Each structure stands twice: as structure tokens, then as C-alpha cells.
Amino acid sequence: MVKSKVYFTNFHATFQENLPQKLKRLIKTAGMLDQIDFQNKYTAIKIHFGELGNLSFLRPNYAKAVVDLVKSQGGKPFLTDCNTLYVGSRKNALDHLDTAYENGFSPFSTGCHVLIADGLKGTDESLVPIDGEYIKEAKIGRAVMDADIFISLTHFKGHESTGFGGALKNIGMGCGSRAGKMEMHNSGKPHVTEETCIGCHACEKNCAHSAISFQNKKAGIDHNLCVGCGRCIGVCPVDAVETDFDESNDILNCKIAEYTKAVLGDRPHFHISLVMDVSPYCDCHSENDIPIIPDVGMFASFDPVALDMACADAVNRQPVMAGSVLEKHGSHHHDHFKDTHPNTNWKSSVEHAVKIGLGNGEYELITL
Template identity: 60%
Template structure:
């Protein structure tokens, strides 16, 4: 396969040009204008950050991308899907309040904000994948309804996937709550009896008679012989009483993410942007962000999400770790085992190579790239 072009610029600015303007120059140079956006709905997928986390991308960057889309005649909206875990983004109302508190409003970003999988995370579309790990990906409906797809990624570490970049932002991020369950978990959910209030809201979402209500205890139970593990009951519960206990292995998670990402980008124009800034050791889904493990490197853009991820990894591995960080602390331990990889040294139980390998195998893109520097 021919090398993919990845465009890159650093965070140096000249007098009179701020970073949002420089980002606009970068994505124009990378060819975003070659996509037909005239009167098209354009989904800009990003992470709004969990409450308490300050490592997420600033709204100014989102506005820069939305402004370019509008200049090209498109109708942009920022989007993300609800989370599977307990937090401040598990339904659309809390998700929007979280986004607003973190600075993302139509006024600050210049376009609407839509939660891709609806109020309770159950508004999804099954997209055929026929992959090794996923048959049908459950993607947020608003994201699949868009004519053009753009990912705007905060490139940082991740406690399971090694790093979070384009493929994770697309694959995991665009999955509905049921889709996230399929990627993260194996098996069936369980009901925490101490949290269940007996409201029966979950039963309305179950299409397989996988739930039964005990009239004596006034609590819900899983009917194991009927439950298919779709996770829709989790999205319907407002009391965090339903959860999964069987987690997927890291390799399975990585490969499922890649197949989900392919479901999102296949068959329509797509473009991808990653910023290596505030490289926290963990995901922006955390309600905190630890000190960066690596220095701020720059902004990258490409039509190929896999080449983009590979270029960002290579740029990170070429840098020296920052002191007083999780990475430097690990490297200073007496029993430190050097993996010769900053992300694996930061979180030894994580790994990302299976994701990149599987993404290339299934045809998302190529890991071979030409880096084009923009001053």
C-alpha cells in the first residue's frame, strides 16, 4: 500500500497567529478542503472530558475545526456518545451539562453539540462489520446519520489501550453504551441489589426477556438463560444498579475497537486530527488528570487514522520522559523492567500494538506514512 501523508506542525507560534489559527492552516494544508461538504452534515467526534479532568482539548481547537467546516459549506456539530461506566457523561443530560461546564457550548465552539447515542445511550444503529471479533457494531445514530466524519483527538496515554488516539476516539467513542459494552466486556450484566429501586425502567429496554422483577423484594434480577448481554439495561438505569463484571482481555479490546472504527469510517468521507498535548497517563474519562508523561509535541492531521496514530506514537517514543510523572516514577523503581516503550513503561499492563496491527489487517489504513512538516 502507498504511504499515507501525515501533516504535522509544532506548538510554536509567530506574532499575530495563535494555535487555533495554526490548526486551521494545518488541516487546510492536509487537504480537508478536498472533501465535498456543501450542505452536508459533518460530525466532529471529540471527548468533552470528565468533570474534574483538565487534560482534555480546549474548546478553542474544536471551534477552529468547526469554522473551517462552515467555510467549506458544511453543517458541523460536535458529538460524543454516552459512557458505560458511572460518571458525569452516562446520559445525554449529564453529558451536556459536563460539556458545558468544561467550556463546550454552541457559543464557544460555533456549532451545535449532539450526544450521538441519545438520551439514555440506546439510540444506535447496527452497522455490519462481519469481522473476526464483531459482527454488527452498535454506533450512535447521530454519528452514522452524518454525511462526513471528522475525528478530533487528544493523544494521551491510556490505562488499558496503551494510548488514546484516533482509532480509540472513533471506535470506542462512537459506540453506544451497548457498543461500549461489546468492546469492553464479555458475558452478562448483574444487578446490584443495594442500588436497585425497583423502578422497572430497565425492563422497557430489554427485548429478550432477560430481566425479571421480584415482587417480594421489589428488586430486579437477570434471567441468565435469556440475557444476550447487549447492555441496554445499563443505559436505562438512572441509579447505576446494573454493571458488568467480566472484562475483555486487552487484545480483544484493541481488536474490537479497530473493527468498530472501521464501521464508522467506511463508505463516507472522513478526516482525522490529533493533538499531542498534555499527555496524561490515563484517559480523559478519569475525573482527574495526572501530570503529563511526555512534552507537548504538536498537531497532526491525515485522511488515514491508522497512519495518524502510528505517526503520533513514533513522535512520542522519540521524546524523553518528563520528570515527576507516572512514567518517570515507574522508571525509577528498583524492579523496573524496561519495555523500551513510553506507554508500556507508564502502564505495564497496557499494550497498543495489537490494535494497530489489526487495524492494518482489516484495511482501515496503513502504518507506513510520509510526515509533512508545516512551519
Template identity: 65%
Template structure:
């Protein structure tokens, strides 16, 4: 895809009583062509991150309500969604995940729609989706509710990321829509390991496995990686969280896998993407804490092209001076820093994700920024 994509932008200024920020977001989305999508009677997934409990940088429920209300005004049936996490935390199963979302303010009464955790109770309700042109992923494991939706919308909190370098729209979609097994496949070869000191030898992993990979010996489990197919079911049933994923994938390959998972999600149906460059924390919202934003708030962006959207957001962040007191400021980036994200996380390669996504035909990095 070589032609230029349109990315629409609005700042966070609301100097008049005539319009508030949620209304401004709705106006931005409609100007960007949101109303051209046929949503009448359709199920509309709004993919977002509800925030790990303890984190305060996640997008507030007010933004989700603005999007959900706009979907309903077009005749659609919206639901908020995300998949369970691979790591141990407040969102590792659907019950904890929904509870965490409620604690952070995402209730049907505050957002105007329900939450569906896309990969089910234990993170195993997935659909195998072929990835056309995939170099590392031939079949992506995507949460079923995401794939059941007729229309897909991403609502992204744009930020830094300790592994991918940048947490933008592609990250929100690719990693976020992967089931637990899908997340494991992206982070490593797709094989879990047993943290021996946590294991009590209960045998839950051995009973759930259809391939006889977990073995119990001496009161501890081990996993035969030759037999393991990476389904992630043992992670879901372990009562002590002793079975975990080794986060050892090289940054460039991780980002390519994220792009390939994104392609699986967006191919073949109407999609629309919103990214808010606000509270640009250096790390993911999966952290149970958040640091000082690395730059000042920039604004809201919308596009049909997720690649162009990420590039536009990245460029907007790069154009900002570092925020005093932030980790970026501490590293001496006073406006002359060439790459804010790599300055914070030097071993990451965020550009690779956009380059690979462009190669896969998801979108283009060339964009026209249209300000409203």
C-alpha cells in the same frame, strides 16, 4: 493497504504575531488536504471527547472552534458529537453529557456549532452497521447521529489509556462512537450484571427488557445472561446505577474490537483525522481527574489515514523523555524506555489495535511525516 500514508505535523511554536495556534491548526489541516473534501451543504460530525467533569487534560473548546470554523468555510454544517458513557459519571445520558460539555466550555458561542449526543437521551439511539472482515464484531452498534453525518472528522486528544494502552484516533472513533450497548460489547461479552447492594428492586429493568432477562426476586434484580441480548437498555433506565458492565475483556481482544468498530464508522464516506499530542495524560479523559503529562507537549498531527496517524503520534511520544514528576518518570523511564505506554500500563497491548486496523484495510502503519 501497503503503500505509505502521509501524516502532516506542526509543532506548537508560534513565535510571530502573524499566526496563533488555532490558525496554525487550520493551516495544517488545509495543507493535509482538508479542503479537497466536498462539504458544501453537508452535515459534518466532529467527534471529540468533552472531558469528564473534574478532568483538566481534555482538548479545549478553542481547538473545536478552529475545526468547526474551517468546516463552515468549506460550506459544511458542523456539529460536535460523542456518545454516552457506559460507566457511571457525568456523561451517562444526553442531558448530563451536554451539561458536562457546557461546564467544560463547549457551548455554541465558544465553538461556533451545536452539540449532538450521537446515541440519544439514554444511549440507546443506535444504528447496526455491518463490519466487513470483522473477527469479533459482525455488526457494530454506532450512535445514530454519527452515521447520519455525510462527513466524519475525528478530533483526538492523544494520551495513555488504562485498558487500551493508548488513547488515540482509533480509540476516539471505535469506542467513542459506540452506543452504550456498543461500548458494552467491546468491553466484555456484551452482558451487564446487577450490583446487588445498589439495587432497590424497582423493576424498571424488567419493564424495559423485551427478552425477559431481568428477574426480580427477594427485592433484588438479577439478569439471566442466556436471555440477555446486550442491548444496554436496562443500564439506561436503572435509577440507582445498579446495572453495570463488567470490564473483563482481554486487552488484545478489546483493541481488536475497537479497530472493528472504527471500520464501521469510517467505511463509505469522506473522513479526516486530527490528533493533538498535548497534555499527554497517562489515563483516559473519562477520569474525573488527570495526572501529570508523561511527556512534554509535541504538536498537532493530521491525516486521511487514522492508522498512520496513531502510529506517527505514538512514535512521537516514544521519542520524548519522560516528564519529571510523572508516573512514567517514577517508573524509571528516563529516555531509555522502549514503550512509554506499556511502562505506565504493563498489561495493555496498544499495538494490537493498529495491527488489526491495518489488517481490516482501514489504513497503514507506514507513513511519511511532512512537517509544516
């Protein structure tokens, strides 16, 4: 198999070229503008807007660089993400938009609009047949699937469940609706916390399988009837419907790879990852710790699997940042992600992605 091309440049800037300009040059050199016809095409740019309180997410200036290039080719770009499964500042579209704007992602700063792909309550989804080993029908935010072209702009960092959060994580988990995220994270079905339930019956009204009933004005879910669609999670006004994050990390990674394949499908796609502020945890946290390694640079490729491999290899070549969580844990496996989160295995995602034909684990690194 021919190695996939991954393009790289560091974060050094000059008086003649700043970092957003350098990112544009990287993208152009990688061939995005030459190989994709953007004219009058809706272009989804998938990015993580950062949980409120977290400051390691990508600056909106980088998003604007991508938006500018798409618009220069006559494209119709929009920034997008889906609502979160957990309770936080991005669990519904209104809170999510407020968070995006507070963190600097507005039409004025980025040059395009922000669309929350799975709608107000995280229930606006497209069902995408995938027939994978773990997923048969992926639940993807509708606006993502309505787009003609898909671009991922990823902050590459550590992750407590998947080892690292790279392109596959940004696409697969990030584009899943709330029900889709439940399917990836959960090996079972949701349950109701009775102490929180207010007996409003919203969940019952939205259950198509009569799995929800009430006793003493508290909801309960019959798992024999529940199909795990997750709509009750989205419609509950007090977050009384919960799901256990109990799927094994390896299977979680495999499900993420299959969701990524569902998202990308047969349409044009391109992927960018910035290895900077490599925090030990996901940007979904409402805080961030100091980076585990120094900043590395910017990577771009048409192959998201090769891109993740190139970024992971680059991280593992870096020295450990003094005072970081990684230094406290110690280096035992010659793998910064494994050492930061010993119960994770990031390679399971890449290996499964290669197995299902999503991309190539072998790459040729081309440095600008």
C-alpha cells in the same frame, strides 16, 4: 503499499500566527478542504468533552478552528460524543451536555451545536453490520451514523487499558452507544447489584428477550436469555445494572479497531490529533496527572491508523517528564506507553486495524 501521508506541525507560534490559526493551516495543507465536499453536508466532529474535574482535554478553541473551516465550505458541523458506560458526569445526554458546557464547549465558544449521538439514555443507536473477527454488528450512536462526513479531533494521551488513547480509541470506543461500549469492554453480559436495585421494573420493560425477572423486589438477569444488548444499563435510573470491564486488553483493542471501521464506512472522513498534555490516563477520569512527556505538536491525516502510528512514534522519541508517573515506573521497554501501563499493548490495535483494511501502518511524515 504506498505510505499514507501524515502532516505535522509543532506548537511554536508567532506574532503573525497563533495556534488555532496554525491548526487551520495544517488542516488546509493536509487537503481536507480540497478533497471533501462539505456543501450542505452534516459533518460530525467527534471530540471528547472531558469528564468533570479533568483538565487535560482539548480546549474548545481547537474545536472552533475545525468548525470554522467546515462552515467556510458550506458544511453543517456539530460536535459529538456518546454517553459513557461507567457512572460519571457523562452517562446520559443531560449530564453530558452540562459537562460539555461547563468545560467550555457551547455554541457560543465553538460556533456549532453539541449533539450527544446516542441520545438521552445512551440507547439511540444504529446497528452497523461489520462482520469482523470479534464484532458482527456494531452499535453506534445514531447521530454519528446520520452524518454525511466524519471528522475526529483527538487528544492523544495514555490509557490504562489500551496503552494510548488516539484516533482509533476516540472513534471506535467513543462512537459506541452504551451497549456498544459494553460489547467492547465486556466478555460476558451485565448483572444487577441487588443492594442498589430499587425494583422499578424499568429494565424488565425494556428487555426484548424476557431475560429479566424479579425476586423479593430485586431484578435478576438470566444470562441464558440475555443477548447483551445493554438497554437495561441505559434505562436503570440508579445504575444498578453493571457490566464487568473484563475483556482482555488485546481483544479490546481489536474490537475498537472494528468499531472504528464500522463508524467510518464508505463516507468521507478526516482525522486530527493533538499530542499535548499527554496525561497517563484517559480524559474519562475525573482527574488528570501531570503529562508523561513534553508537548509535541499537531498531526492530521486521512488515515487514522497512520495517524496513530505517527503520534505514538513521536511520543516515544520524547524525553520523560520529571516527576511523572512514567518517570516513577522507569523506562524499560523503550516504549513510553508500555512503561506507563505494563499490562497494555497498544500495537495490537494498530496491527488489527491494518489487518482489516482500515488503514496503513506505514506513513510519510510531512512537516510544515
